[in-house]
Amino acid sequence: MGRKPKSEDPVFSRIEEHRARAGLSRQQLADAVGVHYQTVGYLERGEYAPSLALALRIAQLVGVPVEQLFSLTPFAEATTDSDVEESV
Amino acid sequence: MTMKKLSSRERNERAVAEMADTVMRDTKWDWMRTRRARLTIVGVMIVMLIAIPVAWLTLPSLAALGVVALAAVVWWALRMSVRVVADLPDEYLDERQARVRDRAYLEAYRWFASITLLAATLTLVWFVATSENDLVTVDITWAGAMAVFWTFEGLALTLPSIVIALREPDRT
Numbered sequence: 001m002g003r004k005p006k007s008e009d010p011v012f013s014r015i016e017e018h019r020a021r022a023g024l025s026r027q028q029l030a031d032a033v034g035v036h037y038q039t040v041g042y043l044e045r046g047e048y049a050p051s052l053a054l055a056l057r058i059a060q061l062v063g064v065p066v067e068q069l070f071s072l073t074p075f076a077e078a079t080t081d082s083d084v085e086e087s088v
Numbered sequence: 089m090t091m092k093k094l095s096s097r098e099r100n101e102r103a104v105a106e107m108a109d110t111v112m113r114d115t116k117w118d119w120m121r122t123r124r125a126r127l128t129i130v131g132v133m134i135v136m137l138i139a140i141p142v143a144w145l146t147l148p149s150l151a152a153l154g155v156v157a158l159a160a161v162v163w164w165a166l167r168m169s170v171r172v173v174a175d176l177p178d179e180y181l182d183e184r185q186a187r188v189r190d191r192a193y194l195e196a197y198r199w200f201a202s203i204t205l206l207a208a209t210l211t212l213v214w215f216v217a218t219s220e221n222d223l224v225t226v227d228i229t230w231a232g233a234m235a236v237f238w239t240f241e242g243l244a245l246t247l248p249s250i251v252i253a254l255r256e257p258d259r260t
Contacts, residue, residue: 035182036112047257048184 011049012071015040018062033057108180111172120169123258129169130253133162137242141235149231156238166249170256174248188252195255196247203243 019029019040026044030037033054042048043058050058050070059066094102119125136159143155167175173185174192181189215224 036185039182039184042184051183054183 009049009072010046012074013043013046014069014075015058015062016044018064018069019044022062024062029058029061032061104177105180108172108176111168112180117168120165121171126169126253126256129162129166130250133159133166133246133250136162137239137246140238140242144231144235144238149234152231152234159242163246163249166246166253170249170252174252188256189248192248192251192255195251199251200243200247204240 015029019026024032026040027037030040034057035054039048043050055066055070059069062069120129136155139155140152140159143152147155171185173181173189176189178186218224
């Protein structure tokens, strides 16, 4: 049995939510972590899986643990801010 | 305070850095970066890649050079449509863009290798079919040499950007 292509493993992201909470535009986030603003779009749509270093830089910038930004399984819906804080 | 005089290498690096920064941030050419526009530019580029050797074989040299100049303009549009990702050095690309570029070169190499192998095979078949005593004498004109040169030069220069233009989704 062959190896499954890596591109089939989706990476789910909550970057957009945390970026908005931090009051950052895509361009500002992109400039802060050293990527093109288009790449931020790809990350937010789950169309690109970042390197560990990039994931950690984004997490550090928005002030959340990296596992709250990226997941191999869909994130549970958080209906209120308190729900999000409880899940920390 | 005296300004340090830049070496030609430093001036060149600064020029590339400014060009890279401009092309990555510009929105002026976003109309060329939709999927439809990219497909159109790729189509025109392929037409030009065919037109160049035909022009060298059928037109006066000056006219053929004009076709090459026109192809250079289309090549510029092709590169701008993909934000020059295929041609920028590593330090001007983020990790995703570098990955897109590397995959494009892999695919472009496969296409180029296939085309070269086909040309070499056809040449070998032609040699076997026409040779006498394992010898074929060929007269090549300047126009013929230019047609061959620009065919392979054109493919080598354009294929990576063509691959990116065809593969990238509709994002500007």
